[in-house]
Amino acid sequence: xxxxxxxxxxxxxxxxxxxxxxxxxxxxxxxxxxxxxxxxxxxxxxxxxxxxxxxxxxxxxxxxxxxxxxxxxxxxxxxxxxxxxxxxxxxxxxxxxxxxxxxxxxxxxxxxxxxxxxxxxxxxxxxxxxxxxxxxxxxxxxxxxxxxxxxxxxxxxxxxxxxxxxxxxxxxxxxxxxxxxxxxxxxxxxxxxxxxxxxxxxxxxxxxxxxxxxxxxxx
Amino acid sequence: xxxxxxxxxxxxxxxxxxxxxxxxxxxxxxxxxxxxxxxxxxxxxxxxxxxxxxxxxxxxxxxxxxxxxxxxxxxxxxxxxxxxxxxxxxxxxxxxxxxxxxxxxxxxxxxxxxxxxxxxxxxxxxxxxxxxxxxxxxxxxxxxxxxxxxxxxxxxxxxxxxxxxxxxxxxxxxxxxxxxxxxxxxxxxxxxxxxxxxxxxxxxxxxxxxxxxxxxxxx
DNA sequence: AATTATATTGACAACAATGTCAGTACCCGG
DNA sequence: CCGGGTACTGACATTGTTGTCAATATAATT
Numbered sequence: 001x002x003x004x005x006x007x008x009x010x011x012x013x014x015x016x017x018x019x020x021x022x023x024x025x026x027x028x029x030x031x032x033x034x035x036x037x038x039x040x041x042x043x044x045x046x047x048x049x050x051x052x053x054x055x056x057x058x059x060x061x062x063x064x065x066x067x068x069x070x071x072x073x074x075x076x077x078x079x080x081x082x083x084x085x086x087x088x089x090x091x092x093x094x095x096x097x098x099x100x101x102x103x104x105x106x107x108x109x110x111x112x113x114x115x116x117x118x119x120x121x122x123x124x125x126x127x128x129x130x131x132x133x134x135x136x137x138x139x140x141x142x143x144x145x146x147x148x149x150x151x152x153x154x155x156x157x158x159x160x161x162x163x164x165x166x167x168x169x170x171x172x173x174x175x176x177x178x179x180x181x182x183x184x185x186x187x188x189x190x191x192x193x194x195x196x197x198x199x200x201x202x203x204x205x206x207x208x209x210x211x212x213x214x215x216x217x218x219x
Numbered sequence: 220x221x222x223x224x225x226x227x228x229x230x231x232x233x234x235x236x237x238x239x240x241x242x243x244x245x246x247x248x249x250x251x252x253x254x255x256x257x258x259x260x261x262x263x264x265x266x267x268x269x270x271x272x273x274x275x276x277x278x279x280x281x282x283x284x285x286x287x288x289x290x291x292x293x294x295x296x297x298x299x300x301x302x303x304x305x306x307x308x309x310x311x312x313x314x315x316x317x318x319x320x321x322x323x324x325x326x327x328x329x330x331x332x333x334x335x336x337x338x339x340x341x342x343x344x345x346x347x348x349x350x351x352x353x354x355x356x357x358x359x360x361x362x363x364x365x366x367x368x369x370x371x372x373x374x375x376x377x378x379x380x381x382x383x384x385x386x387x388x389x390x391x392x393x394x395x396x397x398x399x400x401x402x403x404x405x406x407x408x409x410x411x412x413x414x415x416x417x418x419x420x421x422x423x424x425x426x427x428x429x430x431x432x433x434x435x436x437x438x
Numbered sequence: 439a440a441t442t443a444t445a446t447t448g449a450c451a452a453c454a455a456t457g458t459c460a461g462t463a464c465c466c467g468g
Numbered sequence: 469c470c471g472g473g474t475a476c477t478g479a480c481a482t483t484g485t486t487g488t489c490a491a492t493a494t495a496a497t498t
Contacts, residue, residue, distance in 0.1 A: 020445055020494050042346035043262055048486070058447050060487080065445085069486065122403050123345055126338060127261035140411040170425045173408055177400030178393060184341050185399050189392055192359040206389045210433060239464050239475055267456070277477050279457080284475085288456065 019056075027065050027075070029055050034076055039116025043123045046073075077129070080120050085139045087111040092146050105208040109179045118183030144172050151215065158216075171211060178207065238275075246284050246294070248274050253295055258335025262342045265292075296348070299339050304358045306330040311365050324427040328398045337402030363391050370434065377435075390430060397426065 021029070033054045037045045048069060052059040066072040091107035112118040148168045155162050190200050240248070252273045256264045267288060271278040285291040310326035331337040367387045374381050409419050 018446060018493055022495095023445075026445075043342075044346055047484090049484090057445095059485090060448085060489095061446055063487065119345060122341060123262075125403055125407060126342060126345075127263055140408060144412060166421070167425075169412060169414075170422050173412075173422055174397060174426060174429075176408055177398075177405065178396045179400065180404050181396030181398065181400035184344055184403070185395065188344060189359060189395060193363060193388060193392075195388075202385070203389050203392060206386070207393060210393075210429070214429060237463055237476065242475075245475075266454090268454090276475095278455095279459095279478085280476055282457065 023065065026057075026061070030062055030065060030072070031076060031079055034072060035080075035115060035120065038076070038120055038123070042119075043127070048072075073129070076120065077124055080117050081139070084111060084117055084121075085142075087114075088139070088143060089146070092143065092150075105175060105211060106204060108175055109182065109204060112179045112183050116183075118180050122180065122184055140172070140176075144169050147172055171214065175211070242284065245276075245280070249281055249284060249291070250295060250298055253291060254299075254334060254339065257295070257339055257342065261338075262346070267291075292348070295339065296343055299336050300358070303330060303336055303340075304361075306333075307358065307362060308365070311362065311369075324394060324430065325423060327394055328401065328423060331398045331402050335402075337399050341399065341403055359391070359395075363388050366391055390433065394430070 030051065033051045034046060037051055037054065046069075048059040048062050052062055062072060066075055088108065088111055091111065092104060144165075148165050151168055152162045186200070190196075190203075195203070249270065252270045253265060256270060256273065267278040267281050271281055281291060285294055307327065307330055310330065311323060363384075367384050370387055371381045405419070409415075409422075414422070
């Protein structure tokens with residue numbers, strides 16, 4: 001059977017049942033699996049065969065839906081981006097006009113931690129795949145605008161002068177940086193200094209409070 | 220010449236000069252090249268052949284010095300760790316007993332940005348290669364201790380009560396998180412909101428000031 | 439029921455990357 | 469000048485991964 005001359009003409013397998021999904025459903029399944037692998041195993045765990053095995057399909061099926069591995073990666077990025085954007089904006093815009101930053105901070109951190117979004121995006125940035133993708137522009141811009149709006153409102157009510165916009169921007173940047181950092185090195189750091197789950201919560205609250213004080217008391 | 224039967228008995232190349240380094244020198248060269256590639260191209264740019272080509276040697280030479288690719292990676296990690304540790308500690312311990320956090324913050328950010336150390340370590344964490352390596356424990360612990368010491372001193376001079384140690388810890392964690400975050404997403408974020416190099420500097424100063432105020436005014 | 443469209447598959451091709459090995463050139467100490 | 473140790477190399481082996489292709493099964497439509 002070494003050099004058997006059956007290029008492509010053998011019934012061989014009468015074969016059995018085959019699950020057939022809608023294209024959309026299949027894409028979702030694949031993306032979910034890829035996301036999970038990425039979050040758990042890191043960038044090098046993103047192999048078509050593995051993903052395929054995880055959900056019980058063959059790897060060419062993935063190629064069929066995403067053209068190439070690169071296509072899959074791009075789709076992954078796109079989804080993560082829009083998901084993140086939605087989460088953030090609803091978190092910020094969501095009904096409650098509380099001036100308390102605590103909730104916001106919590107939301108931001110969780111949105112990034114959730115499903116390893118931050119890890120995914122970090123990896124994207126580390127591999128330099130970010131230039132093409134201009135969505136970031138909008139996200140960050142929108143968020144800062146929303147924040148500044150709230151802050152201005154709040155300041156007016158309290159009879160204070162509208163705070164500098166750059167100050168608001170810096171608060172947002174710090175939060176973003178910290179959240180990203182935490183998503184990556186957080187666990188390690190916490191473990192290194194002997195912080196448990198509850199300690200991490202305390203840290204987040206501490207940070208929120210720090211921002212809160214600055215929010216009100218801003219020079 | 221398709222199936223030429225010359226398994227390993229052909230003079231073929233009289234060959235020319237060959238550079239011969241000391242083992243130590245060679246290792247350093249290789250590590251530098253690897254580091255550079257990692258910082259520029261990200262994790263996927265770490266291919267033996269590429270590194271070898273960069274410094275004009277053959278890839279088995281790398282294998283010769285590091286056993287395997289994994290060996291190279293481990294050496295890379297180890298070096299980055301000790302370098303980081305040294306930089307941080309000298310930065311903190313360095314003569315000037317200034318209570319001004321600005322310098323410290325600057326040092327931390329720069330130590331992590333420098334040569335892509337943060338990117339390297341991030342990648343290490345993303346690929347989950349961190350468990351084995353317990354150096355982090357010491358680094359973070361030492362730093363927090365040093366900080367707390369300074370803070371206690373400073374508080375005593377000012378006649379204030381010694382601040383809570385967890386508070387100091389949280390300041391350190393925030394700084395570390397922010398620095399890591401900035402190293403990864405910083406450039407992108409800054410670009411997204413239209414901050415130039417000078418803006419980034421302003422941001423760091425702003426952050427340092429925030430910490431400074433907290434340092435003195437601690438609840 | 440027949441037809442069409444396409445999601446899915448197994449086998450294979452092509453390529454890239456690490457790792458192995460025998461041999462070669464350079465340095466150093468006699 | 470000679471001999472031993474070892475940094476280094478070219479060619480090859482091996483393995484793993486993406487991508488291609490023809491064939492097949494399944495759902496929807498007519």
